[in-house]
Amino acid sequence: MTENNQEKIGVYVCHCGTNIAGVVNVQEVAEWAASKLKHRGVVIAREYKFMCSSLGQELIEKDIKELGLNRVVVAACSPHLHEKTFRTACANAGLNPFLCEMVSIREQVSWVHTDKVAATAKAKAMIAGGVERVRYNSPLEPLMVPINPATLVVGGGIAGIQSALEIADAGHHVYMVEREPSIGGHMAQFDKTFPTLDCAACILTPKMVSVGSHPNITLLTWSEVEKVEGYVGNFTVTVRKKARKINEELCTGCGICQEKCPKKVIDNVYEAGLGYRKAIYTPFPQAVPNRPVMDVENCTYYEKGTCKACEKFCPTNAIDFDQQDEILNFEVGNIVLATGYDLFDARRVTNYGYGRLPNVFTSLEVERLTNAAGPTTGNIVLRDGKTVPKAVGIIHCVGSRDRNFNNYCSVICCMQSLKFAHLVHERTGATVYNFYIDMRTAFKDYDEFYQRVLEEGTLFVRGKVAEVSDVPRTEREKGKLIIQVEDTLVGKQRRIPVDMVILSTGLEPRKDAKEVAKLFGISCSVNGWFIEKHPKLDPIATMTEGIYIAGCAQGPKDIPNSVAQGAAASARVLGKIEQKQIALEPIRASVIEEKCSGCRICNGLCPFNAITFHEDRMVTEINPALCQGCGTCVAACPAGAITGTGFSNDQIMAQIEGLLMLNVDQELAVA
Amino acid sequence: MTEKPKFAMYWAASCGGCEIAVLNIHEKILDVDANFDVVFWPVAMDAKYKDVEAMEDGSILLTLFNGGIRNDENEHIAKLLRKKSKILVAFGSCANEGCIPGLANLSDSREIVHTAFNTISTDNPHEIYPMTSYDVPEGEIHIPKILPVLKTLDQVVDVDYYMPGCPPESHQIAAVIDLVVDVLHGKAELPPKGTVIGAGNSTVCDECKRTRNVKTIKSFQRIWGVAPDPSLCLLEQGIPCNGPATRSGCNARCPTAGAQCIGCYGPAEGVADYGARLISAFASVIDAKDPQEIDRILDGLVDPTGQFYRFNLAGSLLKAAVPAWKAESTHEKEKA
Ligand SMILES: Cc1cc2nc3c(=O)[nH]c(=O)nc-3n(C[C@H](O)[C@H](O)[C@H](O)COP(=O)(O)OP(=O)(O)OC[C@H]3O[C@@H](n4cnc5c(N)ncnc54)[C@H](O)[C@@H]3O)c2cc1C
Ligand code: SF4
Ligand code: SF4
């Protein structure tokens, strides 16, 4: 491949506007490459404002055709962004795309340095590395594999529901895996939704029912994904279907078991701790599927050995105390993760007294209080269950935009606080105070809703609440909760006595988000939300092909945006399914059989299960369709029997030599 | 009768084991004598450097060179023999990769001299150190100067073939002699320049008869502390066997005898750094996730350099520790 000095390498240095050219002397770099790397095979070096523009690409194509280039090095942004662009340009001109190498002089040079001279010298060294490396690149052909048209949707909140329905309606099979006994997610707990105040159940339940009855959807609730293997187009998924202790075929969902079950349990999930459920229960009347689960940790029979009231009364003999967890395996081509969020734990803000002061409530509790099907049938009352508050304080940004907790904005809290202000006002006639830092009502019809709540007479205090206390200083404060706040518009401290405090708690990543991310081979941001492939241009995809994210799992957002992302993820999945087959990057590992000693060091290492050992011949083999080219085994094989295309030892060593400028006149490199 | 082709063998920084291994081929040594005219072999016969210097360039057909380049005498003879030989073979681990003498590259050469001449094991009350030149009534006499780092033969001169092993196994030496004799008689062809001869293309595990499974290591054991299962892979039993990384060719002698492979046949074909390969291999099969647990397991490898670089330090990517390397660059600059 090399040594015969047949290389004709073209080097293209991009300005990226001023992104690169502001720090790196691009012109000098290009001239340097043309003269000082000539003996390494460089026949042309150019600089251009935007290499990724069609004119920039045409430059490369033209040179390939006219100068007979057989290797190309583009010094520009990160390969994540434009490797494909430049590879395609090479392919258009008839050059195998894998003979094109990118050098990142933006992310790795101009964006991280301020010293122009040093940055320019570093850019030269990196280009020398790229040139040395590309000499050892070999032409590669992509691997075509069929795409399994089935899709896995994890999480049955509104985002997951939307995604599943879109794909199923398009005629493809969907497996929906939901951890809780019913789908619906957080939205199922709300009464009204901002800004239109339509009833959450009225708009959500029809969709839930569609999921439950859709011929193309296999709904697995009370289930969790345990293992994911394979790659885009061909994932094998292992799901644990937890034992409901109910024969779902026989059960008709009549509800007699829950009625007869003597064991009451505080419902910390659906009722946010405000109400009770039984030991055998469906979380709410409209649950889908309408099949109960038995909570064996709280069931009297499991505790004491007797009871079985449910079994006695069940008219169809559906109760099955012997039922075990089931492990299911199935194959899918794409995966949508819509696992949503957890609520910030208001106890952490100790100065607001949640958990200590009974009449301090969280947002989710208030959602249940306002809900006609909730524990108080929609009456907004104090913790005693009967007293109607006369004054209510709603505190925005609890746990959000706060250096002590989460730095980010939870997006929905302002609107949710306005919704509560409206509902409290409407249902109790109480005086309502909203304590906000900034009012963020930035979507369609949101600010109009704010105007409406303003007109309804809600009092707005701009300032961060310092404390909620039950220690009175005046007669007027006796028996009240006092909100201590600096009113920044008036410029003075205020103490406002109220009967009820509502904490607009923010959204947090799921507690297990990191583990879930690992299971699916994606990553979480510093804050813990799943990371999208690109924050602006690809918010739905992830760095792992075939895995998409939607809804609050990606970051805080409201229902319309969650739905939009659910639909967008489906569009991406459907696009993939339509392709029918997919070209896998030919960056793969393979075993040179004669060199393999069968030591078996590599055998247990592949995260994609691509490695098989042949006992009979005592050699290891790699399945090229399963291998993702991660390089783990290549690094581990002590015999050097595994090679990775695109990352061969020769390529890496040559690149290092290039970086160290071993083959060029170094004096001239550093100006 | 036409003249017999000429043969030479030389020892530089080495222990002498390679020479013994050559003699250990028994009656095969007669083939050497029958086919070659032995012109230079200091360990076996008297010879003077000036006789070699007087020979015509390229007049020696085959030179087996063992030992690393430790002092200026070694360097001089290496260059001399290169000039005089058609085929120069780096013979044995020292010439190939530095071997045990190469471990001295961990220290500055002054420190080495100091350790040898003035530590508790050496009674040297007058601090007498060897001098490289000394005036005597008959004139000035010299002893060779130690170089800052030990180099492998091919770091100093161009090498045609490599024959690894500490020492090379006698059956492999015999096979190579057979081959050269066949080439002389036109019955075989020489392999391409740069080939490793007298060894296999895989690693020691390939020749090891022990059964092996997917490896998971929970702790490393020292060989004297355990009675290993006689039929199971030693590495799986936590005994740090270097077999997976070491070039085959020895018939897995050590593991067969119940001792771990220590790596004398050097890296496998195409491997740039033996120790690094082995480190990443061992690290890959350590069965723990908790960093403290991993540290505890790794502490079981009491002498990492000895484990991973016993034979290969001078031939590795790093070659030497920083003090030795610094002294070497100063030395290079002074020469230039
Ligand atoms: C108090 C409050 C009021 C709100 N009011 C409004 C409003 O009025 N209007 C509005 O637009 N937005 C509102 N929001 C925001 C709204 O809740 C979210 O935008 C929306 O629910 C996000 O839907 P989702 O599907 O992404 O997540 P979720 O609703 O959280 O659904 C995620 C689902 O995934 C499941 N799951 C999680 N992990 C796993 C796993 N590992 N395996 C299987 N299943 C899993 C969960 O059980 C859940 O069913 C409000 C939020 C709060 C906190
Ligand atoms: S057996 Fe358990 S689930 Fe059934 S009725 Fe009794 S307590 Fe309830
Ligand atoms: S690590 Fe290398 S030599 Fe060992 S079994 Fe795997 S491929 Fe073969």
Ligand code: SF4
């Ligand atoms: S490079 Fe090796 S470990 Fe990585 S996916 Fe391929 S076979 Fe598996």
Ligand code: SF4
């Ligand atoms: S004992 Fe050593 S040489 Fe034998 S198989 Fe195990 S690691 Fe390889």
